[in-house]
Amino acid sequence: MPTRPPLLHIENLTTSFHTNDTVVQAVRGVNLHVNQAETLAIVGESGCGKSVTALSILRLISMPPGRFDSGQIKFNNQDLLSLSEAEMQKVRGNDISMIFQEPMTSLNPIFTIGDQIGEAIIQHQSATGAEARKQTLELLQKVLIPSPETRIDQYPHELSGGMKQRVMIAIAIACRPALLIADEPTTALDVTIQDQILSLLSSLKKDSEMSILLITHNLGIVAQFADRVNVMYSGKIVEEASVDSLFENPMHPYTRGLLNSLPKDDSESKLESISGAVPHPAFLPEGCAFHPRCKDAMPRCQQQPPLTNATKENTHKVACWLYEEGGEGL
Amino acid sequence: MTTLISIRSLKKYFPIHEGFLSKNTKTVKAVDGVSLDIDRGEILGLVGESGCGKTTLGRMSINLIKPTSGEIFFDGVDILKLDNPGLKALRPKMQIIFQDPFGSLNPRFTVERIIGEAMMVHGLAERSNLRSKVTEIMQKVGLPNSFMNRYPHEFSGGQRQRIGIARALSLHPRYLVCDEPVSALDVSIQAQIINLLQELQEKENISILFISHDLNVVKHLSHRTAVMYLGQIVETAPTKILNKNAAHPYTRALLAAKPSTNPKESSDHVPLSGDVPSPLNPPAGCHFHTRCPEASDRCKTEQPTPFQLEERHTVQCHLYN
Numbered sequence: 001m002p003t004r005p006p007l008l009h010i011e012n013l014t015t016s017f018h019t020n021d022t023v024v025q026a027v028r029g030v031n032l033h034v035n036q037a038e039t040l041a042i043v044g045e046s047g048c049g050k051s052v053t054a055l056s057i058l059r060l061i062s063m064p065p066g067r068f069d070s071g072q073i074k075f076n077n078q079d080l081l082s083l084s085e086a087e088m089q090k091v092r093g094n095d096i097s098m099i100f101q102e103p104m105t106s107l108n109p110i111f112t113i114g115d116q117i118g119e120a121i122i123q124h125q126s127a128t129g130a131e132a133r134k135q136t137l138e139l140l141q142k143v144l145i146p147s148p149e150t151r152i153d154q155y156p157h158e159l160s161g162g163m164k165q166r167v168m169i170a171i172a173i174a175c176r177p178a179l180l181i182a183d184e185p186t187t188a189l190d191v192t193i194q195d196q197i198l199s200l201l202s203s204l205k206k207d208s209e210m211s212i213l214l215i216t217h218n219l220g221i222v223a224q225f226a227d228r229v230n231v232m233y234s235g236k237i238v239e240e241a242s243v244d245s246l247f248e249n250p251m252h253p254y255t256r257g258l259l260n261s262l263p264k265d266d267s268e269s270k271l272e273s274i275s276g277a278v279p280h281p282a283f284l285p286e287g288c289a290f291h292p293r294c295k296d297a298m299p300r301c302q303q304q305p306p307l308t309n310a311t312k313e314n315t316h317k318v319a320c321w322l323y324e325e326g327g328e329g330l
Numbered sequence: 331m332t333t334l335i336s337i338r339s340l341k342k343y344f345p346i347h348e349g350f351l352s353k354n355t356k357t358v359k360a361v362d363g364v365s366l367d368i369d370r371g372e373i374l375g376l377v378g379e380s381g382c383g384k385t386t387l388g389r390m391s392i393n394l395i396k397p398t399s400g401e402i403f404f405d406g407v408d409i410l411k412l413d414n415p416g417l418k419a420l421r422p423k424m425q426i427i428f429q430d431p432f433g434s435l436n437p438r439f440t441v442e443r444i445i446g447e448a449m450m451v452h453g454l455a456e457r458s459n460l461r462s463k464v465t466e467i468m469q470k471v472g473l474p475n476s477f478m479n480r481y482p483h484e485f486s487g488g489q490r491q492r493i494g495i496a497r498a499l500s501l502h503p504r505y506l507v508c509d510e511p512v513s514a515l516d517v518s519i520q521a522q523i524i525n526l527l528q529e530l531q532e533k534e535n536i537s538i539l540f541i542s543h544d545l546n547v548v549k550h551l552s553h554r555t556a557v558m559y560l561g562q563i564v565e566t567a568p569t570k571i572l573n574k575n576a577a578h579p580y581t582r583a584l585l586a587a588k589p590s591t592n593p594k595e596s597s598d599h600v601p602l603s604g605d606v607p608s609p610l611n612p613p614a615g616c617h618f619h620t621r622c623p624e625a626s627d628r629c630k631t632e633q634p635t636p637f638q639l640e641e642r643h644t645v646q647c648h649l650y651n
Contacts, residue, residue: 045516160605190379191543195587195601217517220546220589224596243593261521262591263550270528271550273521277486 005077006033007211008057008179013071015049015056018064022282026052028235029070031307034179039205039212041226041243043219043258045278049235050215054181057213058098059088075179094124097172101184103164107156113167114152120174139170143200162193166200173204183215198225219262223247231255234279234289237307241316251310251318253294288320296322334537335368335391335505340400342386346610358609360386361397362561365636368505371535375552375569377545377584379606383561384541388507391539392424393417404505422452422501429510431490435482441468442478445496452501463500471496471526488519492526499530509541524551545588549573554642557581560609560617563636567643577645579622616648624649 015027027049034040042050055061057073059080073080075096080088097120100106107116117139118132127135133152140148143166156164165185172180182201186194198221205212214226222229222243229246231239231254239252250256260272276293279285285292291301300321307319342361360383368374378384389395391402393409402409409420428434435444446464449455455463465475471492482490491511498506508527512520528551531538542548548555549569556566557580565578576582586599604621607613613620619629628648636644637651 045518162605190606191545191587192379192583192602193605195589196603198589199601218589219517220591223591223593224589247591247593258517259591261518263524263546270525271521273525274518275522277488277519278516 004036006035007038007076008034008213009072009074010053010057011072011074013053013056013073014069015052015061016067016069018067024281025069025284026235026281027056030232030235030237032230032237032240034211034213035228036178037205037209037211038228039214039226041214041216041222041229042232043216043222043229044232045217047278047281048232049281050232051183053232054098054183054213054215057181058092058096060098090124093120093171093177094175095177096179096181097175097177098181098183099165099168099172099185101187103161103168103188106168107164109156112153112155113159117167117170117174120171124175135174136170139174140167142173142204143167143170145170160193161189162196165189165193165197169197169200169204173208173210176208177210179211179213181213181215184217185214186221187216187218194221201225219258231258234284235281236289236319238290238320239316239318240307245311245316249316251316251323252290252320253296253322254290257293332370333367334370334372334405335366335539336401336403337364337366337387337391338401338403340364340366340387340390340402341398342383342390342395343398356610359561359612360609361390362612364400364558364561364563366556366563366566368537368539370504370537371531372554373531373538373540373552375548375555376539376541376558377543377548377555378558379543381606381609382558383609384558385509387558388426388509388539388541392426392505392507394426418452422448422454423503424505424507425498425501425503426507426509427491427494427498427511430514431487431494432482432514434494435490437482440479440481441473441493444482444493445500448497449500454501467496467500470499470530486519487515488522491515491523495523495526495530499534502534503536505537505539507539507541510543511540512547513542513544520547527551545584557584560607560612562617562646564618564647565643565645567639571643575643577639577643577650578618578647579624579649580618583621583623616646 010030010032013027013030014025016023016025030053042053044050068081114133114136117136121127121132121135136152137148140151145151145163145166186197189197216222226243228242230237231252233254239255250259257274261274263271274293279289287302287304291297305319305321305324307317310316310318310323340361341363343357343359346356346358364387376384386395390397404420404424412420442464445467446455446460449463468475473492473496512523515523524547540548540552552569555569555572556563557578559580565581572581576585583602586597587601590597602621607620615631616629616634619625634646634648634651636646638644639650
C-alpha cells in the first residue's frame with residue numbers, strides 16, 4: 001500500500017490537561033499514521049496516553065481542562081484540529097467512528113437500540129425514519145444479533161454485555177466509516193465473548209476497506225488482530241513495527257519487558273517483571289521516561305531519544321539510545 | 331500430599347424478591363453442588379466467566395458467606411458446625427486477598443494499622459512489638475519501611491495489592507483465597523505480584539485457591555485447575571494435563587478463545603456462540619448444552635455427573651460417560 005497516502009496522519013501531537021496547580025501532558029509529541037485498510041494497534045499500560053490519543057483524533061477531549069499544545073491530525077489530508085465544531089460533527093460517526101471500552105455505560109438507557117443506531121443514519125445520511133429502520137435491521141444482522149426484529153425495539157438493559165458491544169459496533173459502522181477507533185473494545189467482556197467480538201470485527205474488516213485503530217493493553221489481541229503496532233509509554237511512542245517484527249524482535253527495553261512479563265506456555269520459571277511502576281504523568285523523569293525502570297539505562301538516557309529507524313527496511317522504529325548510531329542494541 | 335480443604339456438595343442459593351410485597355421469589359443458584367479438595371501446599375486455579383459463581387465459592391470456603399447446604403472441612407474440622415469462638419480461633423489460618431486493591435483497604439487507616447490490626451485482634455502481636463512485626467511482614471512482600479505511616483491513597487495499584495497480601499500473610503495462614511488478585515493491575519505489575527505470590531507460597535507452603543478469568547495466569551501459577559460454569563465445576567485436572575488434553579467442550583472453547591501472543595500461531599477456531607445463560611434460569615440438563623458444539627438430545631434433559639477420566643482428572647460431560 002505504499003502508493004496511497006496514509007488515511008490518518010498524526011504529527012507531533014501534544015495534548016495536555018491544565019488544572020489549578022499542575023499541567024499534565026498526557027500525549028507528548030506523538031507521530032503516527034494509519035494506512036488505508038490497515039489495523040494499527042496502540043499498546044501500553046494504563047495512563048500511557050493511548051486513550052487520550054484516540055479521543056484527540058475525534059476531538060472528544062473536554063476543553064478546558066484539555067488543550068492541544070501542538071500538532072496536526074491529518075485525515076484525508078485535512079487537519080481535524082483546524083475544523084470548526086460543526087464541520088467536526090460531520091466527521092464524527094460518519095468518516096471516523098469509535099467504540100468504547102464499556103458497552104454498559106456507552107448506550108443511552110432511555111432509548112431503544114433501534115433509535116440509537118438509527119440516529120447516526122438519520123443524522124449523517126438524511127434518511128427518513130422508515131429507511132433508517134430498514135438499514136438498522138440490516139446492521140443488526142451484520143453484527144450477528146439473533147432475532148433482530150425483536151431486538152430493535154428493546155432497551156439496553158435487556159441485552160447482555162456482548163450484545164451491547166455488538167450494538168455499539170453497529171452504531172459505529174452504520175455510516176461506513178473510513179476509520180474505526182476501537183478503544184479497548186473487549187476489555188470488559190468475558191473471554192468467549194471477546195472471541196466473538198474479535199471475530200466479528202475481523203470479518204467486517206475483510207468485507208470493507210475500513211481501517212481500524214485498535215487501542216488495547218492485551219498483547220494477545222495485538223498479535224492476532226493487528227497489522228502494525230505502536231508501543232506507547234508515558235505519552236510517547238517508544239517503538240513502532242509490523243506485528244511480526246515486533247513479536248519476533250522487540251527492541252525497546254520496555255517492549256521486551258512487557259513481552260517477558262507475560263506468562264509463557266512452557267515455562268515453570270519465574271516471570272520476568274519490570275521493576276517499579278509507571279511514573280505519574282505530572283512528575284515525569286528527565287529524558288527517556290522509562291529510564292528509572294530500565295535495566296540498560298545509561299547516562300545518556302537523561303536526554304530524550306528520538307524515534308528512529310532501526311532496520312534497513314524502515315519497518316521498525318525505536319526510541320532508545322541503545323540503537324542510536326554506534327549503539328549495539330541489546 | 332494430604333488434603334487440607336475438603337468441600338462436599340456445597341450449594342448457595344440467593345433468593346430474589348420481586349413484585350408487590352415480594353410475592354414472587356426466584357433463586358439464583360450461584361453455586362450448585364460443588365465438591366472440591368485442595369491439598370496442603372497446592373495452588374488450585376479456579377477459572378470461569380463472570381457470574382459463574384467462582385467468587386461465591388471462594389468466599390464460602392472460608393466462611394465469609396454461609397452456604398445453603400453442604401460441608402466444608404478444614405483439616406478435618408467442619409467449619410460450618412463451629413461456634414463463634416471456634417471459628418475465631420480458625421480465622422487466622424484462612425485468609426483472603428481481594429480483587430480490587432482500591433476498595434479493599436480502609437482509606438482512614440495507615441499501612442501499619444491495616445497490616446497490624448488482625449495481629450492485635452488475634453493476639454499475635456502486642457502494642458509494644460507491633461511495629462517490628464509489621465516491618466518484618468512488609469519486608470517479606472517488598473514494601474519499604476517508610477510506607478508504614480502512609481495512607482492507601484498514596485499508593486499505586488501494585489503497591490496496594492502488596493499491602494493486601496501483607497495483611498493476609500500477617501496471620502501466617504495455611505489456606506489463602508486469592509480472588510482475581512492481579513486482574514486490576516497492568517501487565518508489568520501483574521508479573522511482580524504473581525512472582526511474589528509464588529515465592530511466598532513456596533516458602534510457607536500455603537494452600538491457595540487462585541480465582542481468575544485469565545487462563546494464562548492460572549496456567550503459569552497453579553498446580554491443578556478447576557473450570558466452573560454456571561455454578562458447577564465441569565472439569566478438574568492437573569494444569570498441564572488440562573492444557574494438553576482438555577476434555578470438556580467448554581474448557582476446550584475457553585482455551586481456544588484465548589488470543590495467542592504469537593502472531594504466526596493464528597487460530598481458525600469457531601468462536602463459541604451465545605452468552606452465558608442467566609443463573610436465575612439455567613438450562614435444563616447440562617447447563618452448557620445451549621452453547622455446546624457437541625450437544626446431543628441427552629444433554630438437554632439429563633444432567634451429567636462427574637466422571638473420572640484418569641487419576642485426578644474429572645469431567646462432567648455425557649461425551650465420556
